[in-house]
Amino acid sequence: MSARTTTEELGPVTTLATPIRLDFEFTPGVAQSRFLRGLEKGKFVGQRCPTCGKVYVPSRGSCPTDGVPTTEDVDLGNVGTVTTYCVVNVPFAGQSIEIPYICAQVLLDGANISFMGLIQEIPTDEIRMGMRVEAVWVEPEELTPSLASVRYFRPSGEPDADYETYKDYL
Amino acid sequence: MSAAAATAKRAVRRPVSIASFAQSENVRQDDQHNEVEMLMPVVAEVFANIGITKNDIDFICSGSSDYLIGGPFSFVTALDAVGVWPPMPESHTEMDGAWALYEAWALLQEGEIDAALVYSFGRSSPGNLNEILALQLDPYYLAPLWPDPVSLAALQARALIDAGKGSEEDFAAIASRSRKDALSNPNAQVAHDIPVETLLRDEYVVSPLRRHALPPITDGAAAMVLAAGDKAREWSDKPVWISGFDHRIETHSLGARDLTSSPSTAKAADVAGVADGPIDVAELHAPFAHQEMILKEALGLDDGVTINPSGGALAANPIMSAGLIRIGEAAARIASGQAARAVAHATSGPCLQQNLVCVLEGE
Amino acid sequence: MAEYCAVIGVGQTHHKSKRDDVSIAGLVREAAKMALADADLTWTDIDAVVIGKAPDMFEGNMMPELYLAPALGAVGKPMFRVHTAGSVGGSTSLVAAHLISSGIHKRVLTVAYEKQSDSDAMWALSVPQPFAAPLLAGAGGYFAPHIRAYMRRSGAPEYIGRMVAVKDRINALRNPYAHLHLPDIDMKMVEDSMMLWDPLRYLEACPSSDGAAAMVLAAEDSLSGSYPPAWIHGMAMRSEPTMFAGRDQVNPQAGRDCSADVYAQAGITNPRAEIDVAEVYVPFSWYEPMWLENLGFCDLGDGWKLTEAGATAFEGDIPWNTSGGVLSSNPIGASGMLRFLEVAMQVRGQAGEHQIDGARRALGQAYGGGSQFFSMWVLGSDKP
Numbered sequence A: 001m002s003a004r005t006t007t008e009e010l011g012p013v014t015t016l017a018t019p020i021r022l023d024f025e026f027t028p029g030v031a032q033s034r035f036l037r038g039l040e041k042g043k044f045v046g047q048r049c050p051t052c053g054k055v056y057v058p059s060r061g062s063c064p065t066d067g068v069p070t071t072e073d074v075d076l077g078n079v080g081t082v083t084t085y086c087v088v089n090v091p092f093a094g095q096s097i098e099i100p101y102i103c104a105q106v107l108l109d110g111a112n113i114s115f116m117g118l119i120q121e122i123p124t125d126e127i128r129m130g131m132r133v134e135a136v137w138v139e140p141e142e143l144t145p146s147l148a149s150v151r152y153f154r155p156s157g158e159p160d161a162d163y164e165t166y167k168d169y170l
Numbered sequence B: 001m002s003a004a005a006a007t008a009k010r011a012v013r014r015p016v017s018i019a020s021f022a023q024s025e026n027v028r029q030d031d032q033h034n035e036v037e038m039l040m041p042v043v044a045e046v047f048a049n050i051g052i053t054k055n056d057i058d059f060i061c062s063g064s065s066d067y068l069i070g071g072p073f074s075f076v077t078a079l080d081a082v083g084v085w086p087p088m089p090e091s092h093t094e095m096d097g098a099w100a101l102y103e104a105w106a107l108l109q110e111g112e113i114d115a116a117l118v119y120s121f122g123r124s125s126p127g128n129l130n131e132i133l134a135l136q137l138d139p140y141y142l143a144p145l146w147p148d149p150v151s152l153a154a155l156q157a158r159a160l161i162d163a164g165k166g167s168e169e170d171f172a173a174i175a176s177r178s179r180k181d182a183l184s185n186p187n188a189q190v191a192h193d194i195p196v197e198t199l200l201r202d203e204y205v206v207s208p209l210r211r212h213a214l215p216p217i218t219d220g221a222a223a224m225v226l227a228a229g230d231k232a233r234e235w236s237d238k239p240v241w242i243s244g245f246d247h248r249i250e251t252h253s254l255g256a257r258d259l260t261s262s263p264s265t266a267k268a269a270d271v272a273g274v275a276d277g278p279i280d281v282a283e284l285h286a287p288f289a290h291q292e293m294i295l296k297e298a299l300g301l302d303d304g305v306t307i308n309p310s311g312g313a314l315a316a317n318p319i320m321s322a323g324l325i326r327i328g329e330a331a332a333r334i335a336s337g338q339a340a341r342a343v344a345h346a347t348s349g350p351c352l353q354q355n356l357v358c359v360l361e362g363e
Numbered sequence C: 001m002a003e004y005c006a007v008i009g010v011g012q013t014h015h016k017s018k019r020d021d022v023s024i025a026g027l028v029r030e031a032a033k034m035a036l037a038d039a040d041l042t043w044t045d046i047d048a049v050v051i052g053k054a055p056d057m058f059e060g061n062m063m064p065e066l067y068l069a070p071a072l073g074a075v076g077k078p079m080f081r082v083h084t085a086g087s088v089g090g091s092t093s094l095v096a097a098h099l100i101s102s103g104i105h106k107r108v109l110t111v112a113y114e115k116q117s118d119s120d121a122m123w124a125l126s127v128p129q130p131f132a133a134p135l136l137a138g139a140g141g142y143f144a145p146h147i148r149a150y151m152r153r154s155g156a157p158e159y160i161g162r163m164v165a166v167k168d169r170i171n172a173l174r175n176p177y178a179h180l181h182l183p184d185i186d187m188k189m190v191e192d193s194m195m196l197w198d199p200l201r202y203l204e205a206c207p208s209s210d211g212a213a214a215m216v217l218a219a220e221d222s223l224s225g226s227y228p229p230a231w232i233h234g235m236a237m238r239s240e241p242t243m244f245a246g247r248d249q250v251n252p253q254a255g256r257d258c259s260a261d262v263y264a265q266a267g268i269t270n271p272r273a274e275i276d277v278a279e280v281y282v283p284f285s286w287y288e289p290m291w292l293e294n295l296g297f298c299d300l301g302d303g304w305k306l307t308e309a310g311a312t313a314f315e316g317d318i319p320w321n322t323s324g325g326v327l328s329s330n331p332i333g334a335s336g337m338l339r340f341l342e343v344a345m346q347v348r349g350q351a352g353e354h355q356i357d358g359a360r361r362a363l364g365q366a367y368g369g370g371s372q373f374f375s376m377w378v379l380g381s382d383k384p
């Protein structure tokens, strides 16, 4: 007979594993669809708020400060400025990028909001605020209506932007 | 009602009116709009109804559930439908919008603020509700078994039949009446005129519940403006007042409950003063047909009360909004003069575990 | 017209990385029973329960108030759930307080918790979404760029963050409930810790904790307990959109407005002079100097100078986070309530080794989301 048979001997149960898997279908909506269709064509499409005139990219459908639909599409270029960044050196479940990597806020020229982008083709200790970067897209035949169409951003080679030009976007 | 009569009834210290209500069309799957785009027109309408803007609002409270949407913090971006700039006092409950309404109403009771926006959005279509709602259950003893909400409701329906308090014919009659009434509700998702005997030929989904006794799966949103003080009269010639409001919860374990009754509804009804006057209309959040019978008894409603003229949750059940919509629908009956006094109800959890009761009165 | 409201009971668990000795129900009961005992009350004395926690996905339990109702003595009572992201522990306290100040209830039990070890919070924070780049490595990845922006803006030397990390961990040694007890903590130990989200190092970030907090709030005519009540002198919430053109993410307007509101209610014109002690949500070291400025304890750009001068240390003139703060214990949903609870302990004189002598007025602050949800209260030992 095994020595440990009673509840006292076995001790409390401390773990109970319940695997949970749930699948969801996401709905991008009208505004994000226009942004995603832009990505499919290899370009960033922003949207202008009819009330305040600010250009959002990507727009989630509304101007967050005015609460009205952003209706007018604005084609934005491929180039922008790193407003700020961090270097991610922490592994997490579902991570698809090799660490360390640069996670930056990129303010595209002509947009009034930055978005998060991956910066590559530069050592992590050379990234800096104000750096000018450009998007690197996948091959034309691989373009899809998803952010996977943008491989990453890389330095554009232009001189750094002056702090004054982006300090209001921090 | 007599058992609960010992509870001291609570006086409403400050009258609050439902100044405006709006809801989206309820659909099986809104695959055109994200949450912000679902809400934005509803919020715009709830303001436009009474000619106000967000600047007239002192407090915002919303209700929604991350698990329905499939991502954490789903309420965060939904706020973009309002445009909270400059910053505003704002709160969120991971409960039906009816509870968000309760929080806003409580704040208005203090007399410091006069107007609140309440909204909720429910997108039931992105995931599998039978799996998602199982996660509401005790995570150690129940959830690992993955009991689905239809099966749990069927247990309740069976208990009701066994207790001699209801029959499959009763359930079909409720479903038939509700969907027929829904024909006059432009926002309804399921509306038709099908006689009881036809419905009784439906297959069982989970015995004793046939297809017609189940709610539809619905995407929808709703919004409401509450007003107190001068604003209540300024925004409406004939205000609809909240004259009583309470909510109560029961124990979680289904085995520890008498599933054929709803003591939490009875208690909330007592505190809210449902029996203090005649009720003309009741909007009850009964996702499954048989639950209407349990609620009717708990609320002490007689056969003269018009129940769910909107069609209720059997006509459209946007989870997290369906309760708030009941209150909006009841208020609309008073505003239109069809009713002088109404009761609205919302529920949460398996088999009516948690219940909210709101009594509305005209002038 | 609003009724006075006071904290009359507090309770918290021992916060740990894994509380596998209790279920979720056991965890929240541990804090709730302690709060009831502190108030000299039993479950039946409570009119309503208000519970808060961060996203349900952290434990995989949807709308947990349903499962927890019997464990918290809520059967037959109103039970309300609050969720406002990281500020939720603060907002939950405020919703509970409003149920008293509105005259609806006399005694409300409020509870907040997180049992992070039951799931993977890092995963829950970074659930892959099809329309967003999979870059966000938890909350640190979100906040680190804003910290860098603060450093650039203020010209703060890079060692300031490490000073906060050391100060709060030294304070935690005075708090038996704190998760992290690091007796050997010093600047070098922080500097030697792994760089996770450059510029943030491992020891400049909060731990991941299991824990719960609870309070009993009461109306003026329903006070009890052996310690004096902690009166609410002011309470406020503010929200602003997550992302908008020109948003100041370093010094958010919602935080400034929220503190202005709460100070006005409390009659405070000079927070540094009039607040004896503060518990402020600092999950990453640099948020101390950032919030010093946001909360008006100093001029813009000077927050780091207060930290550097030791003003926020235990012996300083404005001790911040004498409990060790979020940097020492982070049961996410409860972290905000712990801030609110700790200042109640201070003005009631029950904070033991981390008590600030003579504390009569204190500020509790919590924030959440992308620094866009704020909740605050000011408590005092005198009735307002």
Ligand SMILES: [Zn+2]
Pocket: A049, A050, A051, A052, A053, A054, A063, A064, A065, A066, A067
């Ligand atoms: Zn705008």
